[in-house]
Structure formats: C-alpha cells, structure tokens
Amino acid sequence: MTARLGTARLGPGERYAALDSMGSQELDVVVVGGGVVGAGVALDAATRGLSVGLVEARDFASGTSSRSSKLIHGGLRYLEQLNFDLVREALQERSLLLQRIAPHLVRPVPFMFPLTHTGWERPYVGAGLVLYDSLGFSFGFTRGVPGHRHLSRRRALRLAPALRRTSFTGAVQYWDAQVDDARYVMTLLRTAATYGAHVASRAQVVGFLREGERVTGVRVCDLETGTELDVRARQVVNATGVWTDDIQELVGGRGQIHVNASKGVHLLVPRDRIHSLTGIILRTEKSVLFVIPWGRHWIIGTTDTAWTLDKAHPAASRTDIDYVLDHVNAVLSVPLTRDDVEGVYAGLRPLLRGESEQTSQLSREHVVAHPVPGLVMVAGGKFTTYRVMAADAVDAVAHGLDLRVPPSCTDRIPLAGAEGYQARWNSRNRLAESSGLHVARIEHLLQRYGSMIDEVLVLIEADPSLARPLTGADDYLRAEIVYAATHEGARHLNDVLTRRTHISIETFHRGLAVAEEAAELLAGPLGWDAEQVKREVEYYTKRVEAERASQEQDTDQEADAIQMGAPEIVPVAAPEGRSL
Ligand SMILES: Cc1cc2nc3c(=O)[nH]c(=O)nc-3n(C[C@H](O)[C@H](O)[C@H](O)COP(=O)(O)OP(=O)(O)OC[C@H]3O[C@@H](n4cnc5c(N)ncnc54)[C@H](O)[C@@H]3O)c2cc1C
Numbered sequence: 001m002t003a004r005l006g007t008a009r010l011g012p013g014e015r016y017a018a019l020d021s022m023g024s025q026e027l028d029v030v031v032v033g034g035g036v037v038g039a040g041v042a043l044d045a046a047t048r049g050l051s052v053g054l055v056e057a058r059d060f061a062s063g064t065s066s067r068s069s070k071l072i073h074g075g076l077r078y079l080e081q082l083n084f085d086l087v088r089e090a091l092q093e094r095s096l097l098l099q100r101i102a103p104h105l106v107r108p109v110p111f112m113f114p115l116t117h118t119g120w121e122r123p124y125v126g127a128g129l130v131l132y133d134s135l136g137f138s139f140g141f142t143r144g145v146p147g148h149r150h151l152s153r154r155r156a157l158r159l160a161p162a163l164r165r166t167s168f169t170g171a172v173q174y175w176d177a178q179v180d181d182a183r184y185v186m187t188l189l190r191t192a193a194t195y196g197a198h199v200a201s202r203a204q205v206v207g208f209l210r211e212g213e214r215v216t217g218v219r220v221c222d223l224e225t226g227t228e229l230d231v232r233a234r235q236v237v238n239a240t241g242v243w244t245d246d247i248q249e250l251v252g253g254r255g256q257i258h259v260n261a262s263k264g265v266h267l268l269v270p271r272d273r274i275h276s277l278t279g280i281i282l283r284t285e286k287s288v289l290f291v292i293p294w295g296r297h298w299i300i301g302t303t304d305t306a307w308t309l310d311k312a313h314p315a316a317s318r319t320d321i322d323y324v325l326d327h328v329n330a331v332l333s334v335p336l337t338r339d340d341v342e343g344v345y346a347g348l349r350p351l352l353r354g355e356s357e358q359t360s361q362l363s364r365e366h367v368v369a370h371p372v373p374g375l376v377m378v379a380g381g382k383f384t385t386y387r388v389m390a391a392d393a394v395d396a397v398a399h400g401l402d403l404r405v406p407p408s409c410t411d412r413i414p415l416a417g418a419e420g421y422q423a424r425w426n427s428r429n430r431l432a433e434s435s436g437l438h439v440a441r442i443e444h445l446l447q448r449y450g451s452m453i454d455e456v457l458v459l460i461e462a463d464p465s466l467a468r469p470l471t472g473a474d475d476y477l478r479a480e481i482v483y484a485a486t487h488e489g490a491r492h493l494n495d496v497l498t499r500r501t502h503i504s505i506e507t508f509h510r511g512l513a514v515a516e517e518a519a520e521l522l523a524g525p526l527g528w529d530a531e532q533v534k535r536e537v538e539y540y541t542k543r544v545e546a547e548r549a550s551q552e553q554d555t556d557q558e559a560d561a562i563q564m565g566a567p568e569i570v571p572v573a574a575p576e577g578r579s580l
Helices: 011-023 036-046 076-080 084-101 121-135 152-158 181-194 241-251 319-331 384-398 421-426 430-436 439-462 478-486 493-500 512-526 530-550 556-564
Strands: 024-030 051-057 107-115 150-151 170-179 198-200 203-211 214-222 228-236 259-270 281-284 290-293 297-299 344-351 366-369 374-379 473-477
Touching: 011 051, 011 107, 011 214, 011 228, 024 036, 024 214, 024 384, 036 051, 036 181, 036 198, 036 374, 036 384, 051 181, 051 203, 051 384, 051 493, 076 084, 076 121, 076 421, 084 107, 084 121, 084 214, 084 241, 107 121, 107 152, 107 290, 107 297, 150 152, 152 170, 170 181, 181 198, 181 430, 181 493, 198 421, 203 228, 241 259, 259 319, 259 430, 259 473, 259 512, 290 319, 290 439, 366 384, 374 384, 421 430, 421 439, 430 439, 439 473, 439 478, 473 478, 478 493, 493 512, 512 530, 530 556
Parallel strands: 024 051, 024 228, 051 198, 107 281, 228 374
Antiparallel strands: 107 170, 150 170, 203 214, 214 228, 259 297, 259 344, 281 290, 290 297, 366 374
C-alpha cells in the first residue's frame, strides 16, 4: 500500500521549519489567526502565487471555528429577514463545498420543521423553502441536496416518533449540509501548506513591526519555547474573529471594524435519547434551535447572548443548559434531563458592531478594511462563507501590493483528501479486506481523511496495535491519535481530544477515561518524556473539571470565574537547539 504523496504534513518538524522560514524572509502576506477565515485567506493567497505565513496563538480552530453548529447552510432565518443575497451566496458555497471542494468532509443533512399553526403557516414555510431550494443552484452545479417535502402529522411522526403528538400540526422537511468544523479548518491549512504556505500553531502575535505609519510585519511569540521572532511581510491580515479589536489595540489607533461577541451553547446527547430519523429545527423567541444528527449523538443548540468575559474559554452556565433543554423538551414526548447530557460546548459569534443592543440583530455579513497601510482586517460572516471572505481579503491584500495578483481560484481547488475520494469510497469494501478493518471503520476514516486514508492505514500496517479502538472512546482508532500529531498539527492532548477528535464532548467521561492512553500515544511523535505525559493529563483533567464546575453555575460571571482558574498553557521542554 502506498501513501498518497504531495499533501503537506503539519508535524512538529514542519512547525519549526515554518517558523524558521517565516523569520528568515520578507513574505508577501502574513495572516494572524488560524480559524476558518485565516486558513481560508492563507489558501487563497498561496494559490494566487503569493508567499504566505499564518500564525495561530493556540491550536488551529480553537476559537469560534470549532464551536459552531457545524452546519453549511444558507440560514432560513436570514431568508425570513429578506436577506436574499446572503442566503444565495451561502447556498452557492454549500453546493460548491459539497460537490467539489470537500465532498469528504461536507455532507447533506435532513431537517424537519414542525408546524404549530393551521392555515397560514404551511404555505408561508413552503414558499420560503421553494425559494431556499432554488437559490441553491450555482456554478453549473446542482444543489447537492434533495428538495423539501411536505409531511402530514402522521408521516412526520413516522420519521420522528420522539415528537410529542400535540406539540405540532404537520411538518415540512428540507435538506442542508453539515461539517466537522475543526477538521475542516485543519484540512484547509494542510491544503494551504501543500501550496507553499508556512503555518504554525501556538505562535501568538504580541506586537506589530512598523516603518512610520506603515505596518511591516508582526512580532510573534513561540509559546512552545517562549522565544520571539519578527515576521516581516508586505501585508498583514488580521483574521482573529472575536479578538479583532484586541489586535487592533496592538496596532494602536481606532480600527474601522469593531467586533462584538455573542455566546452560543450546544449540548450533545446520545442518539438513542431522541428517536428520530431526521434533524429537527424549532423556532425560539429569538432565533431557532437545531437538533442535529452527529454520528452516534445529537447536537442541540443554540443560545444567543452577549458575552464580554474571557474569549479563550467561553463558559456555558447552568442557565444556558436549562434554556436548551427547556426548548427541546417543549416538543419531545420523553423529555431530556441534565443526566442525558454527554457534552457541552460554547462558542462566540464574531458580530460586526451595529447600532442595536440586541446581538441577534447584529449583521452576519462580513467586512474587509484597510485601517492603516500594510494591514487588512476581515471579520464577521459565517463558516459557510469563509471562502468568499478570504477572496475579498486577498483582493484587498493585492490592492496593497505593487504586483499583478491573479484573481481568486479557490472555487477550483479541492481540499486535501478530496481528490480521489469518490473512487476510494466506491472501493471501501476492498479497502476493508486489504486492511483487515471493518467496512464501517473504513467509512468512518474516509469521511474524516478522504483519500488521505492511506496515510492512516500505513501507520497501522507498521504497527498493528494502532488498529485497535481507544479504550473508552471506541469510535476512534489509536492510529488517529498518532496521525493527529504526525500530520495534523496537534501539539497537546487537549488538541486531540477536543478538535482532531471530539471525544471531549462525545463521551460522558468527557475524555478523562482515554486521556492517559492518548497521551502515551502522542509521546512518541511529539517527543514527550514521562513527566510531560503526566503534565498533559493533569492539565486536561483540570480543564474538564473546571468546565464541569462552571456548568453548575447560574450566571456567566460565576461560570467564567471557575474557567479562569484552570491552567492555560502546558509547559513543554524545548527541543534541542531551541531556548525556552
Ligand atoms: C454558537 C455558534 C454557532 C455557529 N454556527 C454556525 C453554523 O452552523 N454555520 C456557519 O456557517 N457558521 C456558524 N457560526 C459562525 C462561524 O462559526 C464563525 O463565523 C467562524 O467560525 C469565525 O471564524 P474566524 O476565523 O473569523 O474566527 P475564529 O475561529 O475565532 O479564529 C480566530 C483565531 O484567531 C486566533 N488569535 C487571536 N488572537 C491572536 C493572536 N494575537 N495571535 C495569533 N492568533 C490569534 C484565535 O486563537 C482564533 O483561533 C456559528 C458561531 C457560533 C458561535
């Protein structure tokens, strides 16, 4: 079996090489922030032929981009607000991601909208969905998902027996798409690195380089070693989401873009707690609540409240959890309780500051600005439209460079693992036979790695013990933990349990039962000694304990205070030749 050649790895060696490269040349562009927008900018710029660096302060996607509802959608809500351009743009992106850019990572998902009024509601919702379905055609592609259909109450109950009969009068079912958000961002970065971008996590921008008024680069602290380096670049892109204003403060002066944070909390419950063959979307007084199928689980959310506390670890309070449970229980015949909740996560929406005090009313659209020469800022938008945001930001970069820069071509650049995916999927039975893994495992691997599955299978071939599932999180193979460190930029246990896998929210033990086994597996590729393994497990345990305790608090302030008590950075021994 041969590994697919050509896709860049994001291993520990590659990280140091990237930092060295960034420190030793003047780049065309350096991107601050490794969420979906920053990663998208890096790919867009690299594929236009620019030299690119990207620095992320923590783990890739550790900000908002791993904490979303994980939907690639137009947003029915924006349709109701008559924001047709936004919906059309997002649905066109949905069709492109599903069919060309990331068919291994983006999948169709059905939702049922229970109707609660007789008379006007069915034609109203039906007309909206006719429009929603028709706005989805683009770029010569089909929509990529089935069209909507009307259901009587009886048929709806057959699809979703969990619904309380008296809670609705009938239903309409429609289709959207879903994605593993953190995995998508990491795959974007691997793709960008394949096209020559230098990317490094745990590399925080702590200042700006200036020549008079002009920004000429950034000062970066390598959080693994404590050393600082200057990265010179002709253009800097600030893609830091809810941290946009903090970065602007480092530059000095008033920025043109201001970003507010609005917190959204999601819960995970085991799939058997809600008997349904379809996702469900419910109207709430402020917005909507989704019940989204997620492997052997349901993701339920979300809330929408202003947040002004710690941005790195937004805390979910008891009040948030009760809000979500109360709203979903309004339609379930067997209500969920707090004991059914396996996992909880909170994220912060980067909302452009508007006139209104109500965060749900703030704009979801994005803005690109050039606040001082040499600096471009991009903020707002949503996960679904990251590619459009990135193209706009790189257009602004191009404007600031004295070069002829070609237009964006990312609509024709499949992400790492996309090319050859369909063929690998079609031969999954043969792959199961040759690897000795069950076909269900192969399917799981294909939907996470696409055609890069061969790289994981090579690890197993070399060490058959890696074919075993993790004890206590048997959806994942031991090989996936090793691969996360060697190829996917994971630096710490938390990166692997929270973002490369989602064990931290998919198990009642929240990853504690597998922490030691996973840390032992990471020790080899990351060069950890026994002390470091112990520290990683301790750090992870404290973080989980803090999260659990914060979820018992009534207010955001109390929940945040507890989260702030958990240690932030796991110290690591500096590799040879690097000072701490
Ligand atoms: C609850 C919720 C649900 C959502 N659901 C959906 C959905 O279903 N579909 C959808 O399309 N969108 C959804 N969104 C919106 C979407 O998730 C966000 O718009 C998107 O992830 C924002 O990405 P970003 O790259 O701008 O920000 P982020 O992902 O936050 O990235 C910014 C990065 O900058 C880094 N950074 C900060 N300071 C520094 C520094 N000094 N140096 C280096 N790096 C730094 C941070 O660590 C962070 O990783 C949702 C958002 C939330 C909160």
